[in-house]
Amino acid sequence: MTQGNIARWKVKEGDEIRAGDSVAEIETDKATMEFESQEDGFLAKIVVGDGAQNVPVGAIVAVMVEDKEHVSAFAGYVPPAAAAAGSTPAPPAPAGKASSPSSPSSFETGGRMWPSVRRLLAESGIDPSTITPTGPRGMLVKGDVLAAMGLCAAPVPSPSAAAAAAEKPSTTKANASPPAPPSPAPTPEDDFENWEDLPVTSIRRVIASRLLESKTRTPHEFVTAEVSLASVAGLRAALKAKDVRASVNDCVLYAAARALRASPKVNAKWDDALSAGVTDPDVDVAVAVATDGGLITPIVRRADTKTLSEIGDEVRELAGRARKGGLKPHEFTGGSFSVSNLGMFPVDQFSAILNPPQGAIMAVGRGVDKIRIDETTGELFDEPTMSVTVSADARVADAADVARFLEAFREVIEQPAEAWATGA
Amino acid sequence: MQQALLALAPQGRRALASSTALRTIGARMFSASAATADQQDVVVIGGGPGGYVAAIKGAQLGLKVTCVEGRGTLGGTCLNVGCIPSKALLHASHLYHDANHTMAKHGISVGEVSIDVAKMMEQKSKSVSGLTKGIEGLFKKNKVTYAKGWGSLTSTPGEVVVAKEDGTTQTISAKNIILATGSEPAALPGVEVDEETIVTSTGALDLKEVPKRMVVIGGGVIGLELGSVWSRLGSQVTVIEFAKDICPPMDAQMRKTFERSLKKQGFKFMMEKKVTGATKTQTGVTLTVEPSAGGEAVEVEADVVLVATGRKPFTSGLGLEAAGVEVNKRGQVVVDMHTYATSKPGVFAIGDIVEGPMLAHKAEEEGISCVEQLAGKVGHVNYDVIPSIIYTHPEVAWCGKTEEEVKATGAEYNVGTFPFAANSRARTNDDSEGMVKFISCKHTDKILGAHIVGPNAGELLGECVLAMEYGGSTEDIARTCHGHPTLSEAIKEAALATGGKPIHF
Numbered sequence: 001m002t003q004g005n006i007a008r009w010k011v012k013e014g015d016e017i018r019a020g021d022s023v024a025e026i027e028t029d030k031a032t033m034e035f036e037s038q039e040d041g042f043l044a045k046i047v048v049g050d051g052a053q054n055v056p057v058g059a060i061v062a063v064m065v066e067d068k069e070h071v072s073a074f075a076g077y078v079p080p081a082a083a084a085a086g087s088t089p090a091p092p093a094p095a096g097k098a099s100s101p102s103s104p105s106s107f108e109t110g111g112r113m114w115p116s117v118r119r120l121l122a123e124s125g126i127d128p129s130t131i132t133p134t135g136p137r138g139m140l141v142k143g144d145v146l147a148a149m150g151l152c153a154a155p156v157p158s159p160s161a162a163a164a165a166a167e168k169p170s171t172t173k174a175n176a177s178p179p180a181p182p183s184p185a186p187t188p189e190d191d192f193e194n195w196e197d198l199p200v201t202s203i204r205r206v207i208a209s210r211l212l213e214s215k216t217r218t219p220h221e222f223v224t225a226e227v228s229l230a231s232v233a234g235l236r237a238a239l240k241a242k243d244v245r246a247s248v249n250d251c252v253l254y255a256a257a258r259a260l261r262a263s264p265k266v267n268a269k270w271d272d273a274l275s276a277g278v279t280d281p282d283v284d285v286a287v288a289v290a291t292d293g294g295l296i297t298p299i300v301r302r303a304d305t306k307t308l309s310e311i312g313d314e315v316r317e318l319a320g321r322a323r324k325g326g327l328k329p330h331e332f333t334g335g336s337f338s339v340s341n342l343g344m345f346p347v348d349q350f351s352a353i354l355n356p357p358q359g360a361i362m363a364v365g366r367g368v369d370k371i372r373i374d375e376t377t378g379e380l381f382d383e384p385t386m387s388v389t390v391s392a393d394a395r396v397a398d399a400a401d402v403a404r405f406l407e408a409f410r411e412v413i414e415q416p417a418e419a420w421a422t423g424a
Numbered sequence: 425m426q427q428a429l430l431a432l433a434p435q436g437r438r439a440l441a442s443s444t445a446l447r448t449i450g451a452r453m454f455s456a457s458a459a460t461a462d463q464q465d466v467v468v469i470g471g472g473p474g475g476y477v478a479a480i481k482g483a484q485l486g487l488k489v490t491c492v493e494g495r496g497t498l499g500g501t502c503l504n505v506g507c508i509p510s511k512a513l514l515h516a517s518h519l520y521h522d523a524n525h526t527m528a529k530h531g532i533s534v535g536e537v538s539i540d541v542a543k544m545m546e547q548k549s550k551s552v553s554g555l556t557k558g559i560e561g562l563f564k565k566n567k568v569t570y571a572k573g574w575g576s577l578t579s580t581p582g583e584v585v586v587a588k589e590d591g592t593t594q595t596i597s598a599k600n601i602i603l604a605t606g607s608e609p610a611a612l613p614g615v616e617v618d619e620e621t622i623v624t625s626t627g628a629l630d631l632k633e634v635p636k637r638m639v640v641i642g643g644g645v646i647g648l649e650l651g652s653v654w655s656r657l658g659s660q661v662t663v664i665e666f667a668k669d670i671c672p673p674m675d676a677q678m679r680k681t682f683e684r685s686l687k688k689q690g691f692k693f694m695m696e697k698k699v700t701g702a703t704k705t706q707t708g709v710t711l712t713v714e715p716s717a718g719g720e721a722v723e724v725e726a727d728v729v730l731v732a733t734g735r736k737p738f739t740s741g742l743g744l745e746a747a748g749v750e751v752n753k754r755g756q757v758v759v760d761m762h763t764y765a766t767s768k769p770g771v772f773a774i775g776d777i778v779e780g781p782m783l784a785h786k787a788e789e790e791g792i793s794c795v796e797q798l799a800g801k802v803g804h805v806n807y808d809v810i811p812s813i814i815y816t817h818p819e820v821a822w823c824g825k826t827e828e829e830v831k832a833t834g835a836e837y838n839v840g841t842f843p844f845a846a847n848s849r850a851r852t853n854d855d856s857e858g859m860v861k862f863i864s865c866k867h868t869d870k871i872l873g874a875h876i877v878g879p880n881a882g883e884l885l886g887e888c889v890l891a892m893e894y895g896g897s898t899e900d901i902a903r904t905c906h907g908h909p910t911l912s913e914a915i916k917e918a919a920l921a922t923g924g925k926p927i928h929f
Binding site: 115116119134135137141142143146152153155 | 806867868894895899903
């Protein structure tokens with residue numbers, strides 16, 4: 001998003017604002033959104049009023065202050081001319097804050113932020129409030145941002161970071177014992193409401209913000225197809241006899257990769273700069289793996305050129321390392337298509353959220369035996385089937401493109417056993 | 425008097441209701457003023473950096489504080505026979521050395537340069553007494569009661585007995601007691617100290633003339649600093665060290681640079697040797713020296729021998745056994761290193777008498793943390809970020825882990841170094857021996873250790889300590905503007921060099 005319109009302000013100058021209040025309606029080129037305040041305070045000055053069009057991201061649209069007395073100080077406030085995102089000088093005293101819609105790069109400069117942190121936030125565009133600080137006294141350190149960018153493991157919180165967290169509720173009546181990590185000992189009265197606060201890791205925060213962005217800013221369309229797993233069942237049995245492992249998911253990946261090669265609209269992504277869909281040169285299939293820290297998607301590069309065994313071995317190796325947190329960034333960043341398989345659960349069908357920046361994702365359900373009638377003989381037979389649902393970015397591929405991809409997918413996955421390049 | 429005592433002790437643990445009790449209390453206090461009759465919130469035994477700082481802070485936080493010190497002056501070892509006098513002599517000897525060796529190069533001719541040891545010592549004493557009197561002034565200003573005498577605990581909780589110079593005793597009642605009695609030089613068996621020819625640091629700070637030959641037993645900080653003083657003034661200094669390295673806590677790479685510099689200054693080193701005996705002769709002292717592992721002995725002659733083999737906690741006469749305060753095998757008072765509580769409720773201990781580096785600033789931090797907690801606030805000492813400084817020239821300073829320590833944890837790390845020879849200011853000053861070294865986490869760039877050998881190392885380290893206190897990375901130091909031309913640019917360049925490339929080397 002590079003610019004937006006202020007549809008209307010829902011508060012006026014002088015009003016008190018609580019964190020979570022919706023203060024304005026912002027129109028972007030995709031939707032009209034509520035702008036929620038992250039902080040408590042008072043609206044001191046509206047700089048850009050109702051109906052303003054094409055306000056660039058990073059421009060100061062209003063000033064919020066902590067104390068009511070400071071509201072009047074901004075009566076005649078005019079924002080500085082240079083409103084470049086990320087490096088706006090702080091408005092004159094008292095401590096006012098610039099509110100601008102959504103852009104994560106317009107944060108406070110100066111103050112308690114290391115230069116390395118500032119640089120990394122500006123380069124990555126990550127919103128600092130989504131990162132858990134591990135530095136002393138609740139400060140963000142370089143390692144925290146690197147971890148949020150997926151470039152290193154999350155740093156170990158320093159002892160005084162735990163102390164800072166424990167001190168936050170006011171310590172007017174402090175104790176002589178050293179600051180303890182925030183886990184209150186349950187008392188008998190607490191038993192009914194005993195709960196445990198699990199700290200949110202920075203990985204989950206990033207996942208959360210990325211998914212929200214994907215779901216709200218991309219027009220998802222969903223196309224479901226049912227395919228027969230009869231051929232796959234036969235293939236797997238034959239391979240097992242030769243002592244070769246091949247899972248249903250390996251076959252799904254193999255088939256999807258080859259189908260993608262023939263579907264340039266599905267193996268594609270939306271490019272904001274060009275305002276058009278762009279086909280990826282390679283078929284790089286990301287495989288969703290559930291780990292303790294959250295969902296991660298290691299990528300099988302150029303999957304359309306690999307044999308079934310190669311795909312299987314690579315997926316197993318990547319998944320193993322993913323569960324231990326041992327993937328390198330390039331192994332899970334990027335990709336042209338994702339496959340998410342819940343077939344090991346009693347899930348027949350589901351729709352997945354696109355994995356930015358990809359243009360399509362396939363959600364795979366479980367194998368279900370269904371009774372069929374043979375058209376020629378009229379006899380009943382049972383057939384293992386599977387439902388797959390492709391979510392696609394409607395700007396890049398329309399439903400027909402997706403349907404054609406699914407046709408190609410079905411052709412491969414239902415092909416006779418000998419046709420599979422197994423490499424076995 | 426009885427009425428006054430009743431009025432002064434509203435929170436007293438002892439009920440002053442009966443006049444019998446009052447008479448008993450009155451009878452025990454000979455030279456007591458009305459002020460000492462009331463119970464103190466904190467009594468600090470020891471007026472060194474740990475003790476006097478704790479006392480002043482406690483008073484500032486609103487507590488009733490008495491500080492007990494028997495030396496006759498405040499400031500402890502540090503001000504009287506440690507940090508301060510040694511720095512005074514290091515400064516004087518540095519000036520003398522400059523006059524003799526470096527001024528000519530800049531076109532300054534000074535003719536015959538001589539040293540008047542008595543005058544040097546007089547100046548040293550002046551700095552010392554100025555500072556110790558200053559602390560007395562601070563006590564008055566902050567309303568800390570100064571009890572002059574040797575304090576000790578008794579079997580009665582909350583009681584401190586002060587043995588005064590005139591032979592009388594005073595008993596002070598205390599809600600809390602902080603022990604801060606510091607340390608004293610450790611003895612070396614076989615080498616008897618007389619503080620004239622065979623001296624500890626105390627005697628070495630008060631020699632009457634420059635010894636022709638000085639042998640320093642112990643290659644640690646104290647030995648090297650004092651050896652530096654006399655070496656600059658003209659002594660031939662030999663250091664005899666038991667281990668294979670001087671200054672064991674130093675980073676090995678930095679120690680190599682440091683040792684090379686000391687050798688250039690004329691120091692001689694006998695490593696992995698132990699001194700088993702010392703005999704005073706007409707011409708000085710003869711030492712019997714053997715290899716550390718045992719073996720053939722040799723004799724080494726000296727005019728003055730400095731025994732600097734370490735320091736031990738000073739707890740004699742404190743009454744710890746009677747009071748039930750636990751002491752470990754090394755003579756240290758056993759405490760919880762967060763609250764400084766000893767095994768006896770209401771008794772705390774800080775500084776050189778508890779575990780940890782025997783540094784004045786460490787004692788100060790502990791003193792402050794301890795009284796802050798006693799005053800109901802939160803106190804915290806960050807033991808990972810305590811600087812160590814050696815005041816030789818070039819100076820040595822470091823904070824955090826050495827490369828060896830980081831390697832031992834198995835963590836992946838980056839190293840960045842920068843020599844002062846490439847620093848404009850150091851070159852201009854013609855004082856460019858040494859280097860700066862950073863060790864940082866390879867993944868997060870967090871600074872794990874900062875090491876400096878060079879001019880003003882102790883001052884330059886301050887920036888690194890601040891960064892480390894806030895979990896900073898080398899990039900943070902590299903991206904902060906450093907003035908030009910300053911020595912501190914070497915810090916910036918070493919930070920740049922960590923995991924990257926310096927500009928000026």
